[in-house]
Amino acid sequence: MHKPSMGKRPRTEDQEEPDRRKTHERALFQCARLILPLLHPPELAATSSTCKTLHRIAKSVTAGRTSDASGGLEKLPIPFANAVDGQPYASFAYAPTQTLGSGQRRTQPVFDAPGCECERCDGDAGCPCGGDYLDSGELARECGPSCRCGVECGNRVTQGGVSVRLRVVKDERKGWGLRAGQLIRRGQFVCEYAGELLTTKEARRRQQIYDQLTSGGWFCSALLVVREHLPSGKACMRINIDATRIGNVARFINHSCDGGNLSTVLMRSSGALLPRLCFFASRDIEEDEEITFSYGEIRLKSKGLQCFCGSSSCFGVLPSEST
Numbered sequence: 001m002h003k004p005s006m007g008k009r010p011r012t013e014d015q016e017e018p019d020r021r022k023t024h025e026r027a028l029f030q031c032a033r034l035i036l037p038l039l040h041p042p043e044l045a046a047t048s049s050t051c052k053t054l055h056r057i058a059k060s061v062t063a064g065r066t067s068d069a070s071g072g073l074e075k076l077p078i079p080f081a082n083a084v085d086g087q088p089y090a091s092f093a094y095a096p097t098q099t100l101g102s103g104q105r106r107t108q109p110v111f112d113a114p115g116c117e118c119e120r121c122d123g124d125a126g127c128p129c130g131g132d133y134l135d136s137g138e139l140a141r142e143c144g145p146s147c148r149c150g151v152e153c154g155n156r157v158t159q160g161g162v163s164v165r166l167r168v169v170k171d172e173r174k175g176w177g178l179r180a181g182q183l184i185r186r187g188q189f190v191c192e193y194a195g196e197l198l199t200t201k202e203a204r205r206r207q208q209i210y211d212q213l214t215s216g217g218w219f220c221s222a223l224l225v226v227r228e229h230l231p232s233g234k235a236c237m238r239i240n241i242d243a244t245r246i247g248n249v250a251r252f253i254n255h256s257c258d259g260g261n262l263s264t265v266l267m268r269s270s271g272a273l274l275p276r277l278c279f280f281a282s283r284d285i286e287e288d289e290e291i292t293f294s295y296g297e298i299r300l301k302s303k304g305l306q307c308f309c310g311s312s313s314c315f316g317v318l319p320s321e322s323t
């Protein structure tokens, strides 16, 4: 005789379906939360239109990118603001300090600077690494890896990243630009120009590509060439920093023919391999004022990109040098 079973009745396929779907959705959600933040804006938009779950995650990725250009890599968030068009943010990989570009060998010439032996360097007139950045001309020194003091030393102001409030704001004619999010006092450190350090050969190769892209439409390159004259006066060291693909907030600083409101300082940290290009406020900068500097004096291309700096000394054309 057939006896009814007292245990659980086996579930039908129809009953299992919702559970299976939930498991799939959970797995999709977890994968998407890891993968979507890695996508470029067009891929993110395409993915977002495939289903509600991905749309929701893509929206939160966009909101995160818009609220902080540094993606949490600086002490303070650096939000984007755009009242010009629908682009919520600019896409690039954020690096708070310089990185070695492709083709660069890892062995760089070491700058032979002995570090200091101070217990505390703050206000210590005897510290050999110190100096007043604004009055030091274009070259300055800070404590660094070969010093006895630690990272908290007051003579390492450019090594902690951005510590003033900044915003990236879109302008109709100049594209994205950097604005002060607070009053910045004369002499305050604003940011370093961080990007990929390139060999001159690689810089020239990239510049050619960027020139072609720029002539073909709206493209902004951020390749900066810095020339440092060595004390002998006979030689010149050249530093090529490309912040176009990998860089920090300095890649948004636009040019001003009157020199803008920043001083550029080549900063050497005692014992560090290479100097870094650092920006300090050359005067008080009001909240919401655009932060600018001069890209240079030379204009090789008389028909170069039009300048919209708006200063009374505007040349009408952006500086252009042979790379």
Ligand SMILES: C[S@@+](CC[C@H](N)C(=O)[O-])C[C@H]1O[C@@H](n2cnc3c(N)ncnc32)[C@H](O)[C@@H]1O
Pocket: 090, 173, 174, 175, 176, 177, 219, 220, 221, 222, 223, 251, 252, 253, 254, 255, 256, 305, 306, 307, 308, 309, 318
């Ligand atoms: C380093 S990027 C600065 C950020 C850029 N505006 C963006 O949208 O990413 C340099 C480019 O910005 C634009 N730019 C900078 N200063 C400008 C100015 N004064 N007038 C017009 N365009 C400017 C040019 O297209 C230039 O090639």
